[in-house]
Amino acid sequence: MPDGIGTDHQRIDGRAKVTGGARYASDVMLGNVAHAWLVTSAIARGHITGMDEAAARAVPGVLEVFSHRNMHGAVAETEFFAKGGYVGSTIRPLESDRIWHDGQIVAMVVADTLEAAREAAFRLQVEYREEQPAAGFDAAGVEVKAASEGGFEDPEVGDADRAYGNAEVKIEAEYSTPTQHHNPIELFTTTAHWVGGKLELHEGSQFVHGLKNGVAAQLGIDPADVHVVSPFVGGAFGSRGSLTQRTALVAEAARRLGRPVKLVPTRDQGFTIATYRAETRQKVKLAAGRDGKLQALVHEGWEVTSRPDPYKVGGTATTARIYACPNVRTKVNLVHADRNTPGFMRSPPELPYMFALESAMDELAVALNMDPVELRRVNDTQREPIKGLPYSSRNLVGCLDAGAKAFGWERRNPAPRSMRQGEWLVGWGMATSIYPTHIGAATARVTLLPSGHARVQTAAHDVGTGAYTAIGLAAAEGLGVSLDKVAVELGDSDLPPAPVAGGSNTTASVCNVVMKACDEIRARRAQGQQGAIEVYAENVPEGLPPEAIGKLYQGRNALGGGLEGGKQAMAAFGAIFVEVRVHERTREVRVPRAVGAFAAGRIVSPRQAHSQLTGGMIWGIGAALHETTEIDHRTARYMNDNLSEYLVPVNADIQQLDVIMLDERDSQANPLGIKGIGELGNVGTNAAVANAVFHATGTRPRHLPVRIEQLLG
Amino acid sequence: MRPFSYMRADAPKADAAASFLAGGTTLLDLMKLDVLRPERVADINGLALSGVRLDAHGLHLGALARMSEVADHAEVKRHYPVVAQSLMLAASPQIRNMASLGGNVLQRTRCPYFRDTSYTACNKRNPGSGCSAIGGVNRLQAVLGTSEACIAAYPGDFAQALVVLDAEVEVQGAQGRRRMRFAELHVAPGQAPQRETTLQPGDLITGFSVPAGAWTARSLYLKVRDRESYAFALASAAVALQLEGETVREVRIALGGVATVPWRAHDAEAELRGKRLDEASATRAAAAAFASAQTHGENAFKPELGRRTLVRALLQAKQMEA
């Protein structure tokens, strides 16, 4: 069989990655490079009152100490990304003496060597006038605003409160999810280099055209003079989607010093100079008839954000639309605190909000004395309930069936605490997974040489997902050549633009435009064109305006699809089944096995898709049991900002994981029928784990992560 | 990090002006955090202090033996399971390959306020400044042996195996070699949390001896933690038992993750000696072990978890084939 969409193939960049041939931004070492080291704030709110630089400047090799004293005005104010700008935080460090959050950059020392920069940074004495910060939800001084004030539409239909009042069976509960940090293994490195008035940036990015245009706006230069190089990205998970403020600072330092500057921040600095997943609190009310059919769904959320930026998680946009329910009321509130601005983190809205909904569904199943799988089946729908849009395709029921069968769900005794193995209580839980299908405007250039070799060039991003391989397979199919003849070039702002690697859109957006280019090449060949054929193609998905391409060139994303807009709702679905063991005495929770069944459109590169879904489920297990950023509420400071104490699953935590990918043909979503899968796998897994813990112990965990102390009672 | 001078020690001798460098997994970590600022670092890895030996008197461990080497040692596993397990359940394979036994027992607390110099208040780091952990993020901190000055937990695992088996530590001091009971090495914080051990400046640990005993074979280390590997103990128990039928002839208990120092639970042992070991007696022993516990908010669960951990460890030790 020729290579193409659906071919099981190893990563085409895999060999380079395991042999060290893949050069990440942190590996880039330019000649005569100077090294930067950040100094970050020890307080969360207040002002810098003094900075004694003498000892720092006295360290041999120090070139400059950058602070608000000499950087004021250097970086222009730009809009928050959600308001049409580029930056993930509008807080401009080194702009003034003002401290907005703990760990804010207060100085950057640049020296000939890394060691000198670090030593000097340690010797810099910063004095502050501290004000009492508000760390989060319960703190005095936070400001609570309805997300609707910023234009968020709280989905609503029918009269949920009345229906809830009248219903026969109902539950009401409060849930919470913690602050979490992406912790990509590659740190937030930037190297900036000016050559003849043009800026070259080496930085791991999920959106090189956004970075290019954003930095240009911040520095007041022509975007054409910025070149971003980011062929490999050492993990991102949303943290490299919008701009962080450090890039412009490094670029400005390089400009002033007249030599390249490289910054490799520390792990703990990564907790405060980039974004993170916002902490949430949620209230859910569900009501149903005895038949299990939902009659009312009320979902309210509160989310922590920074003082200036209205970052919104807003997962009600999904939870309101997943089940057939005639009466829905939702509301999202933002709680502004003295914290750095949160942002996208893998399945930003769905991971926290689906935890609450799917836990509540499990509570409802208990109240109804109904099997939780059956409850999802009863409430399945081919139309989302808010506007009544038809799903372009939806096979949740197929996922429930396939997952339940593979897991052996029919052997479950529904009574809590009814199953055990030796000293371990055994629990089986499940949850639905959903992720909206996005597709963005994209461009690509494809070249076919007479030798039969092909080259695909597009400024898309492989953030570890396998995009190189998926895009290569699409081109192989489109051109009728084998994959080893296809060279794929990504992650460079000199290439034709592609959307942000976010919202799981890359495969759909880029494969469709690549296929368009390949179709054109094939057509020209059929017309007898000889020699190398190069085709540049643009694709504007249905529902997006033609200006979307121009915007993309300006580094602004235009993503279509999803659940809310247009004529149809588009999403991928899944069903997650989890077994937990909880020690009867000491209450450790472990996960010996899990099954995920997914219906996610046409699977382009099955091996990488399998890996994404498996990794997603592992992430979900971590979200359920391990991940949380600990905050000192007196100082609004993160306390476990290292990989030893910020817990994620280790190998020993993961045993058997099975991923089933259902065959799904969706002719409506986009020409190739591709749905995103990068974020699907971690949605619902956290709830499935928590539901399994309830089944094992009879204790309902409503606050993540589920830790021993919640289960000792 | 600050500049320091580096030298290689060529003989096992005391050096009051230097910090010894073994595996470096504690020392370098804390230097990068600016918590430790030694001016001189003496690398002791070239010294011949790495043996592991078993004989009729007991188990002899060199200070530079690596954690992994002892954890994997077949005879240690068989005759002193608590020693091997305490090492195997600690840290990660990479750290165990690097870290030495001498460095291990001297590892510093993981109290986040000790490790974060932006907090002025830490009596351990900055004597007399106060304790930020009280009223702060202290889920992992101690409930036994605390004071108003400090609640920092002793984080290590191996030390519990040493206290439970009445090991001795060998020290090369300025005045020559000496041996002392390992249980006398660490000191509870009291009013001077900055002083963590009875070592004199410059003292070099050269090794450990664990005496043979009828209880070493029926011994184990149970560690309860947030994930299956690579996590510090929320609570742990080192238990060594000598049974006659179901009756406890001798028992040794040490607790980890819950105390400011490697914690020998003599009161719990007293509850069990001469008694039948069962759920009821184990529960009484566990209650005695935590009778003096003091909690601080986030760590309020630790006495209960610690008791359950000890009961589980005792009943599991009873089931062992030894």
Ligand SMILES: Cc1cc2nc3c(=O)[nH]c(=O)nc-3n(C[C@H](O)[C@H](O)[C@H](O)COP(=O)(O)OP(=O)(O)OC[C@H]3O[C@@H](n4cnc5c(N)ncnc54)[C@H](O)[C@@H]3O)c2cc1C
């Ligand atoms: C991420 C992480 C997780 C960890 N998890 C665990 C865990 O779960 N359980 C656990 O028990 N430990 C754990 N540890 C701690 C680890 O076991 C210790 O860091 C290690 O054992 C220290 O040994 P080392 O040889 O590296 O010591 P070094 O860092 O070289 O030295 C530590 C200290 O001891 C001094 N020193 C070293 N050798 C001697 C000697 N012979 N005489 C006198 N002084 C000496 C040094 O000067 C220094 O002050 C963890 C550590 C890390 C970094």
